[in-house]
Amino acid sequence: MRIAYLDCSTGISGDMTLAALVDAGVSADQICAGIDSLGLPDVKLTFSSTMKGGFHATSVQIDHPEQHAHRHLSDIVKILKQSNQLTAKQFEISLSLFTAIASAEAKVHGSTIDQVHFHEVGAIDSIVDIVGVAIGFDLLGVEQVISSPVPTGFGQIKIDHGICTVPAPGTAELLKGIPLADIPIEAELTTPTGAAIISTLVDRFSMIPPMTIEEIGYGAGTKTFPERANLLRIFVGELATKNNTDNVTLLETNLDDISGEIIGYTKQKLLESGALDVYSSAIQMKKDRPATLLSVICKPESSDKLESILFQETETLGIRRHQLQRSIRPRQKHTVKTAWGHVEGKISLTQHQQSQFTPEYESCALIAVEQGVSLRTIYRAAEAAFMIESKSSNSPNLNDANVPHDHDHDHDHDHDHDHDHDHDHDHDHDH
Secondary structure (H helix, E strand, O other): OEEEEEEOEOEEOHHHHHHHHHHOOOOHHHHHHHHHOOOOOOOEEEEEEEEEOOEEEEEEEEEOOOOOOOEOHHHHHHHHHOOOOOOHHHHHHHHHHHHHHHHHHHHHHOOOOOOOOEOHHHOHHHHHHHHHHHHHHHHHOOOEEEEOOEEOOEOEEEEOOEEEEOOOHHHHHHOOOOOEEOOOOEOOOEOHHHHHHHHHHOOEEOOOOOEEEEEEEEEEOOOOOOOOOOEEEEEEEEEOOOOOEEEEEEEEEEEOOOOHHHHHHHHHHHHHOOOOEEEEEEEEOHHHOEEEEEEEEEOHHHHHHHHHHHHHHHOOOOOEEEEEEEEOOOEEEEEEEEOOEEEEEEEEEOOOOOEEEEEOHHHHHHHHHHHOOOHHHHHHHHHHHHHHHHHOOOOOOOOOOOOOOOOOOOOOOOOOOOOEOOOOOOOOOOO
């Protein structure tokens, strides 16, 4: 899997991200062509080499006429629609970034997405940063974006609404649910644009994962710090995983004051919302209090949504989050014909490379009810039908590369009860 890893050692901003993408090999000409297509008068985008803290990096400069307009989201959409260069994905990424910022600003100002004014982020340089980043990530062609925890810095800054502490209110709203890093620099390290990039484009947060690095991009910030190079690094390469493996998130919480009915309801809701598996275990907590450990296995990109369901339905005070890698037997969907009807299931390969058919419960149960026979009868008939089929010339051929990630009931029991997932937040630079 091709991934990008954001090393936000001194935060993140729009111009730093844009510069790092170009430094990592994204075509500056294609980005400039996309920006030119927006029809913004007299805007010039320049990328240049620079030194930051002794390290070579790329910086970006945006020249444009002085402006005083405060734009709404609808104004931004009109600008995006003027372009005949943006691909559908680039338009979608751009709009999602602007929408995230509008939602955060509306929340902190008690307004609505349609009515809220873009202030700093509505300026020409920020529009260029955001659209440029959208183009850059599209051209980068990665399947997943991973980030380090994000530092916000500290101190006070002046915005259109006056003096406020770092992180600014809109930035803080965007960084909800994102792990923060404690970097003792008195400055705004993460800007609203940087926070929007993190909250919208990043799939998960961790230290740098096992990967084969192909390119490294260095994007320079405008500020200079005495003891740290003000740089955003982007690592681009292949995630180092074995064949037939994937990455999943394990969510866990201990429940000692909740009824079994609520746990059962929560399980069902989690499965309906995309969990790969949900299971419970009897445990004993402090002072030998009996309790239930509720565990959820899910795709990393679904973890925030499922965590919200856990908090809402169980009212737990804390949820542990672990990133795991699991090994998966190759599998694919298959249907067999029995005397009772067609039964759906999955073919998988055993360790000895033999095909094995597992009927789906829902398919078997539906036929059993319709035909008035036992569930066991349908299971046996489906397994027998597959055995006959596999011995014939029409034996199904399992495609080893086809490893679907839909509701697979694989239980990963690497449970670490000491690592709580902290929802901290962080901010950064100029645009």
